[in-house]
Amino acid sequence: MDWDKLRIFHAVADAGSLTHAGDSLHLSQSAVSRQIRALEESLNTTLFHRHARGLILTEQGELLFEATRAMNKRLEAAAARIRDSEEEVFGELKVTTTLAFGTLWLAPRLTKLYERYPDLKIDLMLEERVLDLPMREADVAIRMKEPSQADLIRKKLMGIRIGLYASRAYLDRSPPIATVADIAHHRVITQGPSSPQVTAGASLAQQLLGHEPQSLLTINNYFGVLQATLSDLGVGVIPDYITEDFPSLVRVLPDVESVEVPVFLAYPEELRQSKRVTAFRDFVQEEVIAHRRRIRDAA
Incomplete structure (x- = not known):
C-alpha cells in the first residue's frame, strides 16, 4: 500500500x-x-x-x-x-491532569520549570477523563489514583487528604463548629454527586450530607469549591494540596477528613529515555518534596 x-x-x-x-x-x-x-x-x-x-x-x-x-x-x-537523543531539553510535552490539580497546584509552579528549560513547550490538558498514554493522547499524566493501563512507568508523588475549610470571615459570623453534628447549622460547599471525583472525596461529602446541613452548594470541580469558600459562602470540602497556597483558609474539624488519596505520575515505557519527560518528572518530584517540607514546618 x-x-x-x-x-x-x-x-x-x-x-x-x-x-x-x-x-x-x-x-x-x-x-x-x-x-x-x-x-x-x-x-x-x-x-x-x-x-x-x-x-x-x-x-x-x-x-x-x-x-x-x-x-x-x-x-x-x-x-x-x-x-530526545539530543542533550538539550526542548520541544513539546503533553501533560494531562485534573482541572483542580493542574490549575491550583501545577500551573503556578511552572515558572521555575520554564526558567530552567526555556525551550520546553508544555501542552497542559486539564480534564477528568483519563487519556490513553500508550496511544500518545498525552506524554505524562498526574492522576489521583494508580493508572491501570499497561506498559506505563508509575511513580507515587504524594498522598493527599480531603478536609473541611472555611474563611475566617465566615467562621466569625457563623455558629461555632465543635463537632461534625454542628454542620447542621452551616452551608456545605462540595463537588456534586454526579461530578467526576475520587471515591474518598465523595464518601466524605456523603458523610457531611448525612448531618443535614442548613444549606448546600454543589460545584462540579474543586476550583469552584475553593473560590466559593474563599468568598465566605460556607464550609468547603477541599483537598489539602490546594490549601497550602491559601493561608487565609482555616481548617475546620481537623479529625474529619478523607482517607489518603495517592497521587501518581505516569508515562509510557517507550518514553523512559525522554529528556523532556525526565526533566518534568524530576521537577514535579522536587516541588512535591518542597510542598511536604512546608506542610511539615507549618505543623
Missing part, C-alpha cells in the same frame, strides 16, 4: 475536507482528490461519502482511519525518541 496515499487519506479523514487537507499538505484540491480516488481503486472500496457539507467516512474508511491514526501515533513516538 502506498504510504504517500495513506498520508493524504489520513489528512483528509482528519480534516473532513479535501480543501482543508490540501492546505495542510500544501497540495491542490484536485491533487488530493486524485490520490484519494487512486487509493479507493487500489482497495476496491469507497472510503468517503461525499456531500455538500464535506466528507464522511464509510465503514471501510473508518477502519482505515483507525489504522492510520495508530500509525501516526507510533511515528510521533519514534520522532520524539529521536529528538
Whole structure:
C-alpha cells in the first residue's frame, strides 16, 4: 500500500475536507482528490461519502482511519525518541491532569520549570477523563489514583487528604463548629454527586450530607469549591494540596477528613529515555518534596 496515499487519506479523514487537507499538505484540491480516488481503486472500496457539507467516512474508511491514526501515533513516538537523543531539553510535552490539580497546584509552579528549560513547550490538558498514554493522547499524566493501563512507568508523588475549610470571615459570623453534628447549622460547599471525583472525596461529602446541613452548594470541580469558600459562602470540602497556597483558609474539624488519596505520575515505557519527560518528572518530584517540607514546618 502506498504510504504517500495513506498520508493524504489520513489528512483528509482528519480534516473532513479535501480543501482543508490540501492546505495542510500544501497540495491542490484536485491533487488530493486524485490520490484519494487512486487509493479507493487500489482497495476496491469507497472510503468517503461525499456531500455538500464535506466528507464522511464509510465503514471501510473508518477502519482505515483507525489504522492510520495508530500509525501516526507510533511515528510521533519514534520522532520524539529521536529528538530526545539530543542533550538539550526542548520541544513539546503533553501533560494531562485534573482541572483542580493542574490549575491550583501545577500551573503556578511552572515558572521555575520554564526558567530552567526555556525551550520546553508544555501542552497542559486539564480534564477528568483519563487519556490513553500508550496511544500518545498525552506524554505524562498526574492522576489521583494508580493508572491501570499497561506498559506505563508509575511513580507515587504524594498522598493527599480531603478536609473541611472555611474563611475566617465566615467562621466569625457563623455558629461555632465543635463537632461534625454542628454542620447542621452551616452551608456545605462540595463537588456534586454526579461530578467526576475520587471515591474518598465523595464518601466524605456523603458523610457531611448525612448531618443535614442548613444549606448546600454543589460545584462540579474543586476550583469552584475553593473560590466559593474563599468568598465566605460556607464550609468547603477541599483537598489539602490546594490549601497550602491559601493561608487565609482555616481548617475546620481537623479529625474529619478523607482517607489518603495517592497521587501518581505516569508515562509510557517507550518514553523512559525522554529528556523532556525526565526533566518534568524530576521537577514535579522536587516541588512535591518542597510542598511536604512546608506542610511539615507549618505543623
